[in-house]
Amino acid sequence: KQEVTQIPAALSVPEGENLVLNCSFTDSAIYNLQWFRQDPGKGLTSLLLIQSSQREQTSGRLNASLDKSSGRSTLYIAASQPGDSATYLCAVGGNTPLVFGKGTRLSVIA
Amino acid sequence: EAGVAQSPRYKIIEKRQSVAFWCNPISGHATLYWYQQILGQGPKLLIQFQNNGVVDDSQLPKDRFSAERLKGVDSTLKIQPAKLEDSAVYLCASSPRTSGFSTDTQYFGPGTRLTVL
Numbered sequence: 001k002q003e004v005t006q007i008p009a010a011l012s013v014p015e016g017e018n019l020v021l022n023c024s025f026t027d028s029a030i031y032n033l034q035w036f037r038q039d040p041g042k043g044l045t046s047l048l049l050i051q052s053s054q055r056e057q058t059s060g061r062l063n064a065s066l067d068k069s070s071g072r073s074t075l076y077i078a079a080s081q082p083g084d085s086a087t088y089l090c091a092v093g094g095n096t097p098l099v100f101g102k103g104t105r106l107s108v109i110a
Numbered sequence: 111e112a113g114v115a116q117s118p119r120y121k122i123i124e125k126r127q128s129v130a131f132w133c134n135p136i137s138g139h140a141t142l143y144w145y146q147q148i149l150g151q152g153p154k155l156l157i158q159f160q161n162n163g164v165v166d167d168s169q170l171p172k173d174r175f176s177a178e179r180l181k182g183v184d185s186t187l188k189i190q191p192a193k194l195e196d197s198a199v200y201l202c203a204s205s206p207r208t209s210g211f212s213t214d215t216q217y218f219g220p221g222t223r224l225t226v227l
Binding site: 004034036041042043044045046049089091097098099100101102103 | 114143150151152153154155158166169201203215216217218219220221223
């Protein structure tokens with residue numbers, strides 16, 4: 001059974017700092033890995049989707065990497081802004097429904 | 111392009127009552143998902159529809175939860191009777207293709223926050 005773990009559970013950083021969020025999964029037989037953002041009282045917004053054959057994906061200040069063999073992914077956020085404050089969830093897709101981690105709650109302090 | 115619409119946004123009921131949630135996916139999206147997100151947890155899939163048919167409902171508590179997708183478009187999720195542990199946010203999502211389980215980007219609605227007293 002696939003299990004997804006995200007560390008840390010919460011993170012607070014000053015504006016402008018670069019930061020890394022971590023995601024690990026137990027079963028490396030995945031199709032893809034997705035990073036989502038969730039704002040309070042709102043649904044999830046897909047940020048990046050990495051196919052199992054890819055090593056990384058970039059969108060603006062976001063870069064996500066995937067190492068299937070070690071069961072790890074990282075989300076790198078460059079030059080953080082207060083508007084980046086949200087909960088970030090990773091989810092693993094395979095021959096089963098998406099399995100989500102519990103998320104990392106990020107606060108960027110101005 | 112309009113996003114996934116859900117209603118109501120909030121609902122408070124007493125245990126043993128019934129409740130229904132409605133979802134309108136993005137136009138043309140073949141696949142529709144219902145998730146349950148308990149506070150502090152990631153979403154858990156309850157049911158996945160592909161057009162009119164059910165792809166996966168293995169985690170749906172069928173003794174009290176039911177769902178249908180009308181004409182392959184809108185969907186309703188019903189709980190009858192509700193229990194205290196059903197308090198959660200119920201998220202609807204849709205994706206464009208009729209692909210397998212989780213190979214496609216999913217677009218989420220704002221969710222319905224259910225409180226069972």
